[in-house]
Every structure is written in C-alpha cells, then in structure tokens.
Amino acid sequence: ETGVTQTPRHLVMGMTNKKSLKCEQHLGHNAMYWYKQSAKKPLELMFVYNFKEQTENNSVPSRFSPECPNSSHLFLHLHTLQPEDSALYLCASSRQTGMNTEAFFGQGTRLTVV
Amino acid sequence: KNEVEQSPQNLTAQEGEFITINCSYSVGISALHWLQQHPGGGIVSLFMLSSGKKKHGRLIATINIQEKHSSLHITASHPRDSAVYICAVSKDSNYQLIWGAGTKLIIKP
16 A cells, blocks of 8 residues: 555546546645556656646647646546557656655556557 | 666566566666566555665665666565566656666566
C-alpha cells in the first residue's frame, strides 16, 4: 500500500466512449503525475501537476485530458481513444517536483481500447 | 540508444541465488532510483541514491558515479522477489525521471 489509489483497476472502452481515470492520494503531496506504460517500453511521463497547476505536458494527444481539482485528486479524461492507447496508466505523487524527490505510485489502470 | 540501459532484460534463477541487475546511464544525474513492479502493475520505490551503497533487508543498491553505473543485488532470492525491476534517473538539469525498460526477474522455487 503506497498511499496512492487508482480507480478503476481495469477498463475496457470502445473508441467512441468517454471515460475517466481517477487517482487519489492523502499523503500531503503537492505534485501528481500521469504515466503511460506500454508493453516492453519504459514508462512515459504524460502530465505533471504541481500545486494543482499543470507544469508539464509531454506532447500528449488531446484525446487525453487531465484535471487536477485539488492536490489530492487527479483525473485523466479519455475520449475517442485508439487501440494503440491500450496500456497501463500509472499515477504517482511526490512531496514536490524537486530533483531528488521520491515518488509514490498507484497500482495503475489497465486500459484496453477496442 | 536509450539514456538508461538495463541488463539483463530477463533473468530466471533458482530460489536462494544471488541476483544482480545492472543499470547504465549516459547523462548527468542528481539521483538514481530503483523500483519494483509486481505483475498487478503497482510500482514501489526501493531505493533512491546518489552515491555509494544502500541496503534494505535482502536488497542492496550500489552506484558508481564516475562509471555511470548502478547495480541492484538481491541476496537469498525468493519466489516472492519475482517482479520487474526498473532503474530510473533524475537528470541534473530537471526533475523528470528517465526510465529504463526494466528487468523481468523470475525466481523459481
């Protein structure tokens, strides 16, 4: 148990569906992250939020839309996804976005786009 | 070429064996992280180090800054150690982590 909770754990959606992934932490952390992990590839950083403000968007397609209503919650809204978007989506949080800050990860949401 | 390379990609060993996983990087770093990912997907941070050696239970992590190399060792390996072990580095220019592709470890009873 890392203190970072992601829901749902598994999600199957059609290409025309709209769904949202949720991440929650009550560790008092100020930074939250979305990562994508595709099979046999390193983790890819998608978005970074620091004190509810988005500070990084690593050229992520607009069909992925993040939302951070407060420092404890992070959402990833999904719409008109493609089959190649099927992956494990991991949320992480850290006390701050400093260089030597340890990140805590959620269990991930296994997304399948059909 | 990836900035963080791990070897081996896959490792199968018998219970009780001493395990070594290697990580080499080609950029200036402020810290190196070792993480463990179990089949369910969740990732747990094992170590964060910028010099020398750290030990936690049966796990030992070492780093050689001059050689840009780190190793993760597992002593008296156990089937529950089976997981993917990931090396990641914090570049000294910003906080973003650069991830290795992971080493899949299977420990057979």
